[in-house]
Amino acid sequence: GAGVSQSPSNKVTEKGKDVELRCDPISGHTALYWYRQSLGQGLEFLIYFQGNSAPDKSGLPSDRFSAERTGGSVSTLTIQRTQQEDSAVYLCASSFTGQETQYFGPGTRLLVL
Amino acid sequence: AQSVTQPDIHITVSEGASLELRCNYSYGATPYLFWYVQSPGQGLQLLLKYFSGDTLVQGIKGFEAEFKRSQSSFNLRKPSVHWSDAAEYFCALILTGGGNKLTFGTGTQLKVEL
Numbered sequence: 001g002a003g004v005s006q007s008p009s010n011k012v013t014e015k016g017k018d019v020e021l022r023c024d025p026i027s028g029h030t031a032l033y034w035y036r037q038s039l040g041q042g043l044e045f046l047i048y049f050q051g052n053s054a055p056d057k058s059g060l061p062s063d064r065f066s067a068e069r070t071g072g073s074v075s076t077l078t079i080q081r082t083q084q085e086d087s088a089v090y091l092c093a094s095s096f097t098g099q100e101t102q103y104f105g106p107g108t109r110l111l112v113l
Numbered sequence: 114a115q116s117v118t119q120p121d122i123h124i125t126v127s128e129g130a131s132l133e134l135r136c137n138y139s140y141g142a143t144p145y146l147f148w149y150v151q152s153p154g155q156g157l158q159l160l161l162k163y164f165s166g167d168t169l170v171q172g173i174k175g176f177e178a179e180f181k182r183s184q185s186s187f188n189l190r191k192p193s194v195h196w197s198d199a200a201e202y203f204c205a206l207i208l209t210g211g212g213n214k215l216t217f218g219t220g221t222q223l224k225v226e227l
Contacts, residue, residue: 004156031213043203043217056212091156095213102215104149104156 002026004105006092012111013082021077021108025094032075033095033102034067038088046090049075050097082112115140117204119218126194127226134189134221136204144206146187147215148178152200160202163187174198199225 005024013019025032034046045059049069060066064083069075079086089109093102116139126132138144145164149157161172168180178189187204204218 033214035215042219043205043215045214045216048212048214050213056214059214093157101147101159101162102213103159106154106156 004092004094004103006090006105006108008108009106010109010111012113014113015084016081018078018080019082019110021079021090021110023075023077023092023094023105025073025075025092026103029094029096029103030072031095031097031100031102032069033093034075034077035091035093036088037091037107041088043091046077079110082110084112086110087112115144115206115208115216117206117216117218119202119204119221121221122219123222123224125224125226128196129193132189132191132194132198132223134202134204134223136187136189136218138185138187138204138206140185140206140208142209143182144208146178146180147205147207148172148176148187148189149203149205149217150174150200151203151220157203160189194223194225196225196227199223 007022030051032049037043047067048056064080067077089107091107093104095102118137147162148160160176161170163170163180171177176191201220201222203220205215
């Protein structure tokens, strides 16, 4: 079956612009996660959605970052007023429940000029 | 706070040689442990996982890992490396009962010499 998909695969933006990154989880998976992979910080957790529960936003680095998940499926990560330090690969993952293996998408490579 | 340490940033092995990638964790209890592999330009693929039970776990692509509670380690092994195994390997953990967010090590880049 289809895996986790993310779009766009690459995004180049100018400092100060807003960007939206999209994640389509595996059908039927109730849990969705966002991670960031950067040279300086490695792989870091950003946010976690589980069903209808309030999301765990404990990994978001600043209030410029937000995410939503509509209809329990697709998720959008929004970065407002992008900074050069936001340049990274943003990875999305999903799992069947909140206690199962996470399956990762190919990521969105973000470059802020 | 919990942490994962992968002491080897880069490892080079010859094709056909055995491989061991080290992973140590710091956490008060036994976490759930994972090994993921990332090929260039690709997402993360799960190799194997340990939740409980048998401390020697088998994964895909001929990999195995052994959980050693006394050493807080979860080392990844493969008896004979193939050139296609060249990639970056990440050890990760999830806290038991503490949500489902992965904490990753810094990764080990594996190079395979033909």
